[in-house]
Amino acid sequence: xxxxxLPNYLEYQGKYKGLMGWLTTTDHxxxxxxxxxxxxxxxxxxxxxxxxxxxxxxAPGKQLMEAQTYNALFTLHGLTMIFLFVIxxxxxxxxxxxxxIMLGAKDVAFPKLNLLSWYLYILGALIVLSxxxxxxxxxxxxxxxxxxxxxxxxxxxxxxxxxAFVLGFSxxxxxxxxxxxxxxxxxxxxxxxxxxxxxxTLYATGWIQILATPIVGITLLMIAAERxxxxxxxxxxxxxxxxxxxxxxxxxxxxxVYIMILPAMGVISEIIPTFSRKPIFGYTALIISxxxxxxxxxxxxxxxxxxxGMSDSSRWIFSFLSFIVAIPSAVKVFNWTATLYKGSIRxxxxxxWAMGFIFVFMIGGFSGLVIGSLATDIHVHDTYxxxxxxxxxxxxxxxxxxxxAMHYWWPKIYGRMYNTKIANVGLAIFFSGxxxxxxxxxILGLRGMPRRYxxxxxxxxxxxxxxxxxxxxxxxGLLILIVNLAKAKKMTGKAxxxxxxxxxxxxxxxxxPTLENFEEIPVITGGPYEYKxx
Amino acid sequence: MSxxxxxxxxxxxxxxxxxxxxxxxxxxxxxxxVELTALNTAAxxxxxxxxxxxxxxxxxxxxxxxxxxxxxxxxxxxxxxxVIGITVIDYIDRY
Amino acid sequence: xxxxxxxxxxVIQTHPAHPDIHRDDTASKxxxxxxxxxxxxxxxxxxxxxxVYRYMNHVAFDLAHRELxxxxxxxxxxxxxxxxxTVAMSITAIQKNDxxxxxxxxxxTILLAVIFLxxxxxxxxxxFEHGMYPGSDLMGMLSNGDMLFFSLYFFMTGLHAVHILIGxxxxxxxxxxxxxxxxxxxxYSLLENSGLYWHLVDxxxxxxxxxxxxxH
Numbered sequence: 001x002x003x004x005x006l007p008n009y010l011e012y013q014g015k016y017k018g019l020m021g022w023l024t025t026t027d028h029x030x031x032x033x034x035x036x037x038x039x040x041x042x043x044x045x046x047x048x049x050x051x052x053x054x055x056x057x058x059a060p061g062k063q064l065m066e067a068q069t070y071n072a073l074f075t076l077h078g079l080t081m082i083f084l085f086v087i088x089x090x091x092x093x094x095x096x097x098x099x100x101i102m103l104g105a106k107d108v109a110f111p112k113l114n115l116l117s118w119y120l121y122i123l124g125a126l127i128v129l130s131x132x133x134x135x136x137x138x139x140x141x142x143x144x145x146x147x148x149x150x151x152x153x154x155x156x157x158x159x160x161x162x163x164a165f166v167l168g169f170s171x172x173x174x175x176x177x178x179x180x181x182x183x184x185x186x187x188x189x190x191x192x193x194x195x196x197x198x199x200x201t202l203y204a205t206g207w208i209q210i211l212a213t214p215i216v217g218i219t220l221l222m223i224a225a226e227r228x229x230x231x232x233x234x235x236x237x238x239x240x241x242x243x244x245x246x247x248x249x250x251x252x253x254x255x256x257v258y259i260m261i262l263p264a265m266g267v268i269s270e271i272i273p274t275f276s277r278k279p280i281f282g283y284t285a286l287i288i289s290x291x292x293x294x295x296x297x298x299x300x301x302x303x304x305x306x307x308x309g310m311s312d313s314s315r316w317i318f319s320f321l322s323f324i325v326a327i328p329s330a331v332k333v334f335n336w337t338a339t340l341y342k343g344s345i346r347x348x349x350x351x352x353w354a355m356g357f358i359f360v361f362m363i364g365g366f367s368g369l370v371i372g373s374l375a376t377d378i379h380v381h382d383t384y385x386x387x388x389x390x391x392x393x394x395x396x397x398x399x400x401x402x403x404x405a406m407h408y409w410w411p412k413i414y415g416r417m418y419n420t421k422i423a424n425v426g427l428a429i430f431f432s433g434x435x436x437x438x439x440x441x442x443i444l445g446l447r448g449m450p451r452r453y454x455x456x457x458x459x460x461x462x463x464x465x466x467x468x469x470x471x472x473x474x475x476x477g478l479l480i481l482i483v484n485l486a487k488a489k490k491m492t493g494k495a496x497x498x499x500x501x502x503x504x505x506x507x508x509x510x511x512x513p514t515l516e517n518f519e520e521i522p523v524i525t526g527g528p529y530e531y532k533x534x
Numbered sequence: 535m536s537x538x539x540x541x542x543x544x545x546x547x548x549x550x551x552x553x554x555x556x557x558x559x560x561x562x563x564x565x566x567x568v569e570l571t572a573l574n575t576a577a578x579x580x581x582x583x584x585x586x587x588x589x590x591x592x593x594x595x596x597x598x599x600x601x602x603x604x605x606x607x608x609x610x611x612x613x614x615x616x617v618i619g620i621t622v623i624d625y626i627d628r629y
Numbered sequence: 630x631x632x633x634x635x636x637x638x639x640v641i642q643t644h645p646a647h648p649d650i651h652r653d654d655t656a657s658k659x660x661x662x663x664x665x666x667x668x669x670x671x672x673x674x675x676x677x678x679x680x681v682y683r684y685m686n687h688v689a690f691d692l693a694h695r696e697l698x699x700x701x702x703x704x705x706x707x708x709x710x711x712x713x714x715t716v717a718m719s720i721t722a723i724q725k726n727d728x729x730x731x732x733x734x735x736x737x738t739i740l741l742a743v744i745f746l747x748x749x750x751x752x753x754x755x756x757f758e759h760g761m762y763p764g765s766d767l768m769g770m771l772s773n774g775d776m777l778f779f780s781l782y783f784f785m786t787g788l789h790a791v792h793i794l795i796g797x798x799x800x801x802x803x804x805x806x807x808x809x810x811x812x813x814x815x816x817y818s819l820l821e822n823s824g825l826y827w828h829l830v831d832x833x834x835x836x837x838x839x840x841x842x843x844x845h
Contacts, residue, residue, distance in 0.1 A: 579844070618676060622681060
């Protein structure tokens with residue numbers, strides 16, 4: 001590397017030093033890390049809340065807290081995890097950091113807007129969190145703010161709702177920025193069909209962010225208006241329809257699941273070819289499936305409402321469409337496994353994470369079919385089965401991909417390599433803990449334990465004890481992973497520049513990258529997954 | 535970045551479109567003053583869609599810009615129509 | 630810059646000689662369009678609510694809409710249409726390097742926007758005078774359908790007025806920049822995008838007008 005003399009983006013001195021240098025940066029890599037630090041802190045807060053909830057549920061009856069505290073806790077757990085961690089998630093951190101590099105660009109299309117998105121994110125987060133301490137007590141509606149309860153409860157719903165609105169704005173601006181970047185800043189020679197799959201998934205995600213987020217934005221504003229101004233939209237007492245609220249809420253919040261999972265799938269689609277030393281199987285199919293998930297995913301929201309009194313024809317339409325959306329998801333899993341076939345697989349840490357992802361994502365996906373079909377959903381709706389399902393998808397999917405991305409790109413981001421043995425051990429513990437924590441919930445749900453409750457009947461005790469123990473194991477694994485990554489050793493040369501023999505553009509530059517990534521804009525002459533050693 | 539050829543619309547074009555838009559507005563008002571029940575809702579919305587199309591194509595320049603903007607806009611409008619349609623299906627069935 | 634051989638290796642250095650490499654007008658326009666799509670969906674959510682409640686309470690909506698003055702609505706519609714045309718003509722003028730004409734057309738747009746808001750103020754004001762405003766006692770006594778109609782009326786026209794204000798801000802910024810020659814015949818991205826935003830405001834009103842003032 002002849003450009004070693006250039007300071008990398010971590011050392012680079014702009015107009016301001018130290019912390020101010022970070023807070024005023026327009027460098028996409030630094031913004032990616034700003035997101036990373038803030039999001040990961042929120043994740044730890046959310047995880048702590050989860051652990052406390054599990055501890056409360058270790059036995060029937062009151063253990064640690066009052067019922068109202070529990071309600072506030074699970075609302076905050078949902079709000080932090082959904083709005084502050086998984087929705088910005090992989091896209092805001094790794095998308096920001098790697099999208100421009102993968103395209104051969106120096107930055108995103110609108111760097112200042114990018115920084116503004118982060119500030120809006122922080123502002124939204126602060127508003128959401130302040131709702132816990134201000135007004136008439138923390139919101140107890142759950143993260144869904146269902147009307148009419150959210151209109152009637154005395155707690156501080158307006159602040160939480162407004163915070164979510166600001167977060168949505170941040171999300172829209174990020175999506176807008178990424179789409180424009182992909183349209184305008186691809187390096188010469190990088191046609192649409194030479195973009196890495198991760199970029200493609202961000203493209204699909206960007207469209208959902210732009211087109212779905214405003215719907216929840218306006219809905220939340222209506223909730224705020226109804227509470228503050230006393231006008232009527234959803235209150236049945238004045239002719240409003242609470243089911244309409246659910247329609248509007250899920251018109252965003254179901255696509256939001258794809259905002260979370262698509263970039264996660266993109267990460268997996270990067271890792272698997274690198275460690276199989278093979279071009280990804282079915283590149284075009286993967287692109288089409290991403291776009292199909294984004295598109296069909298927009299029309300399946302009603303499957304959250306099968307038991308809420310929606311009409312019969314809507315129910316089967318939404319059930320049918322939900323099954324359709326399983327097809328592109330399955331196409332992806334088949335393509336990943338087909339990429340493994342006859343590859344020369346390297347069993348390294350990121351690869352194990354990708355395998356873990358596929359395993360838990362499959363369980364999450366199949367259980368999704370159970371609740372996507374009308375007849376079975378009637379039985380398991382609002383039980384722990386659903387809780388297990390969405391933790392397998394949201395945490396198992398996005399969370400695993402997030403950690404996979406951390407282990408895959410850590411050397412590139414920091415120029416430091418972690419201890420792979422400890423990482424593998426940590427993963428094994430984390431993975432076991434994850435399954436011990438969430439799998440019993442499937443069984444509890446099938447046996448009829450309702451979700452969201454503070455208390456349960458004694459016959460559900462066994463499953464809950466196992467689940468709580470699982471949460472301790474998982475948190476142990478998590479701590480090992482974090483400490484291991486934090487203690488990664490500084491290295492130079494190939495050990496961090498290109499430890500996995502990757503083929504996408506980020507592995508062709510030094511680690512950590514320089515301020516402008518590329519000294520000269522590269523010209524692309526081939527596809528993203530062409531390995532020399534094949 | 536290559537420079538795209540710029541199409542400049544003349545003042546007269548804009549004035550002509552404006553004339554048509556105002557004419558359509560007056561027609562809508564006229565139609566809806568007559569009692570035609572369901573038909574006048576349909577007519578008013580049809581004319582509104584027509585006006586919107588004119589604004590999009592000429593004032594917002596979609597007709598002359600790169601095609602990608604036009605394609606995106608059409609897809610977004612279809613999406614909005616589809617979402618409204620699917621939601622309304624539920625209500626037609628229930629009420 | 631890189632020592633590896635591979636298909637994505639740098640072959641030649643490309644950097645189009647451009648006075649300002651960070652400027653990309655097409656990117657700005659694309660960004661504005663994407664934002665407009667977002668805005669369309671924002672109002673789209675309200676149109677869903679409107680359609681559903683109109684379907685459920687069509688008799689009440691029918692009667693309630695007669696409370697609104699078609700004349701005021703019509704005047705405002707025509708004002709917005711003209712302002713849309715003038716902003717488009719302002720762009721034409723700047724493209725033809727006619728700074729003076731551009732300033733005149735843009736000032737006309739801003740003036741029309743202000744007149745629209747004044748009209749709106751009096752329209753809302755007369756409702757308020759009759760005790761009809763969000764949270765009022767009168768509104769609390771309305772029947773379900775009327776309540777929904779007027780809630781939607783205040784919320785949707787109110788949100789539209791907020792967009793007019795944002796549009797006014799963008800147009801005024803453009804006006805100042807034209808005066809300072811920051812917007813020129815070879816660099817008018819801001820004016821063009823403010824224009825796009827202004828047309829969006831017009832576009833929304835094109836639907837709000839028949840939905841609230843006309844159809845029955």
